[in-house]
Amino acid sequence: MKKIVLLLAALMMVSSNGFSEEMKHEMKAHSGKKMPTRFQAVSADKAVILQEGENKMYCPKCGMTLPMFYKTNHAAHVDGKSEQFCSIHCLAEAMAEGGKVTGIKVVDNTTLEFIDVIRSWYVVGSSKPGTMTMTSKYAFGKKDGAEKFAKEFGGKVMTFYAAMDAVKSTLAQESAMVQKKQSVMAQKGEMMYNNMCTPFDANFTNTAEAKTYLTTQKPCGDIKGAQLQAIGLYLNSRNK
Incomplete structure (x- = not known):
């Protein structure tokens, strides 16, 4: 009974207002053709994944889906x-x-296809939610698309380089x-790992790698969403 109480407390804290919107919405992660529940989201079958490998569904920096x-x-x-x-x-x-970072591309919010950032226009600071930041940034392939979005949701229209300058100016603080x-x-x-998982000694270089292990080997059962992200973060950090 004590373990159940502790686990429930952990889940409540993970989904509390103390965590970023990105982490809270991992609880609503979806697959296949299930409709997305978040503005930034698309169903998995509509997402173009350009990177390869077994960890390709996750961001290599933060591990988000x-x-x-x-x-x-x-x-x-x-x-x-x-x-x-x-x-x-x-x-x-x-x-x-x-x-060495080259060939940068971004998703065009009009077509949902990747385009070169050189020909993109960003709307920075709209009322729509940001990802890993409090200041949202959405890209468009045409300036009139960005202007239409900004007219409806607010924000400033700018080039990729201006948007990146804005990111760099607050990167240390937001990181x-x-x-x-x-x-x-x-x-x-x-806490979840200790209560839910069969112990194992595997080491991981990032959270994406840990999440792939959890979803393929299933040492903690069929977990997803906030549980998957939280345990993945723990596994990535425990030997560092």
């Missing part, structure tokens, strides 16, 4: 390897690490905020 945040997805070649990010924030973090929230969530993930 890519279709859930597809409308803010970015992709690039990082040191020659194709990577796809949940947001311009995670792309900026990859760039800040000093690797620290995200890391703090992830640290708290990982603590809850440890």
Whole structure:
């Protein structure tokens, strides 16, 4: 009974207002043709995944499920390897690490296809939710599409370079905020792991890798959403 009470408490804390919107909405992760429940989301069958490998459904920086945040997805070649990010924030973090980042693409919110960022127009600061940030950033292939979106939902229309400058100006602050929230969530993930999972000693280089292991090997059963993200964060951090 004590374990059940502790687990319920952990789940309540994971979904509380103390966590970012991104983490809370992982609870509503979907697959197949199920309709999305979040503005950034598309059903998994409509999401274009450009990166390859067994971890391809997750952002390599934060581990978030890519279709859930597809409308803010970015992709690039990082040191020659194709990577796809949940947001311009995670792309900026990859760039800040000093690797060679080329061929940057972004999802066009009109067509839901990837386009080169050079010909994109961003709406920054609309009333729609941001991904890994409090300030939303949505891209469009045509300026009139961005202007129409801004007229309806607010925000400023700008080029990719201006949008990236805005991201870089607050990157350290927002990254620290995200890391703090992830640290708290990982603590809850440890509690869930101890109560739900068959113990194992596998090590992981990132949260995406941990989540793939959890969903394929199922040491914690058929978990998803907030449980999957929390335990994945814990597993990624426990040997670091």
